[in-house]
Amino acid sequence: MANKTLWSDEYWLLLMQLYLKKPMGVKPVYSREMVALALELHIHPKVLYDKMFQLRRMELPHIERLWGKYSKSPRKLARGVALLRRMKGFGLADDFYDGVELNESWERDFKPLPIASQQWTQITNIHLIVILDEYFRLTPVTMTEQTPEVRELAKLIKFTPRQVVEVLETFMSCDPYLSRNQDVTSPLTEPCREIWGRYGDVNPNKLAELAAQLKEYF
Numbered sequence: 001m002a003n004k005t006l007w008s009d010e011y012w013l014l015l016m017q018l019y020l021k022k023p024m025g026v027k028p029v030y031s032r033e034m035v036a037l038a039l040e041l042h043i044h045p046k047v048l049y050d051k052m053f054q055l056r057r058m059e060l061p062h063i064e065r066l067w068g069k070y071s072k073s074p075r076k077l078a079r080g081v082a083l084l085r086r087m088k089g090f091g092l093a094d095d096f097y098d099g100v101e102l103n104e105s106w107e108r109d110f111k112p113l114p115i116a117s118q119q120w121t122q123i124t125n126i127h128l129i130v131i132l133d134e135y136f137r138l139t140p141v142t143m144t145e146q147t148p149e150v151r152e153l154a155k156l157i158k159f160t161p162r163q164v165v166e167v168l169e170t171f172m173s174c175d176p177y178l179s180r181n182q183d184v185t186s187p188l189t190e191p192c193r194e195i196w197g198r199y200g201d202v203n204p205n206k207l208a209e210l211a212a213q214l215k216e217y218f
Contacts, residue, residue: 006043007051012066013080014041015048015055020071026052028216030126035110035217044106110217117187119163126214127157128195131167133211136204140178143168156218171196 018033019025027034029049038045058064070077109125134153135143144150145161150168154161170188172178174196199207 010084015052017077017081019052019055030213030217032217039107113191115187120187130211130214132195132199133207135168135171
């Protein structure tokens with residue numbers, strides 16, 4: 001997230017268009033469309049989520065005027081959004097955010113990891129986070145392809161059960177409470193160690209809450 005939130009009042013139009021999309025209302029913080037807009041604006045999804053509540057409550061006169069102008073005219077709103085997106089440099093970090101220091105750690109979580117393996121071309125940190133949450137719900141003996149929870153998670157994130165198990169096994173090598181070979185190497189070793197370093201020692205309830213929110217993305 002940027003050191004200073006890169007919010008502009010023009011972005012209310014983008015949020016309004018998303019809010020009005022069926023089913024109308026505040027979208028889940030990590031829904032795919034909310035994340036897509038967050039990546040476009042380089043603004044954390046949680047910031048947009050809070051802003052969407054402001055939009056719904058019409059807390060500011062400026063927002064109330066926008067509702068009056070656009071809420072009953074989807075075509076006018078679409079034209080306003082299209083014009084905004086055509087603005088020179090809009091959504092381009094090199095131009096639009098020139099001179100602004102960005103911390104893109106949250107953005108990287110939603111982008112494919114640079115893993116040199118044909119099997120893992122689409123894996124992201126959010127895949128690893130939700131699998132780590134499942135790791136703490138299982139025991140080593142249940143981390144198999146036949147376990148219902150493994151199969152259910154695999155279906156949700158569009159992995160095979162074998163892929164989920166491979167990630168779980170890699171997390172085993174990161175777990176200091178298991179007497180496993182810490183020198184196990186696979187394309188997933190370093191990414192899993194990074195995620196374990198971030199979440200392995202946090203309150204399990206906090207990890208579970210985050211994982212539940214991230215599942216909305218899938």
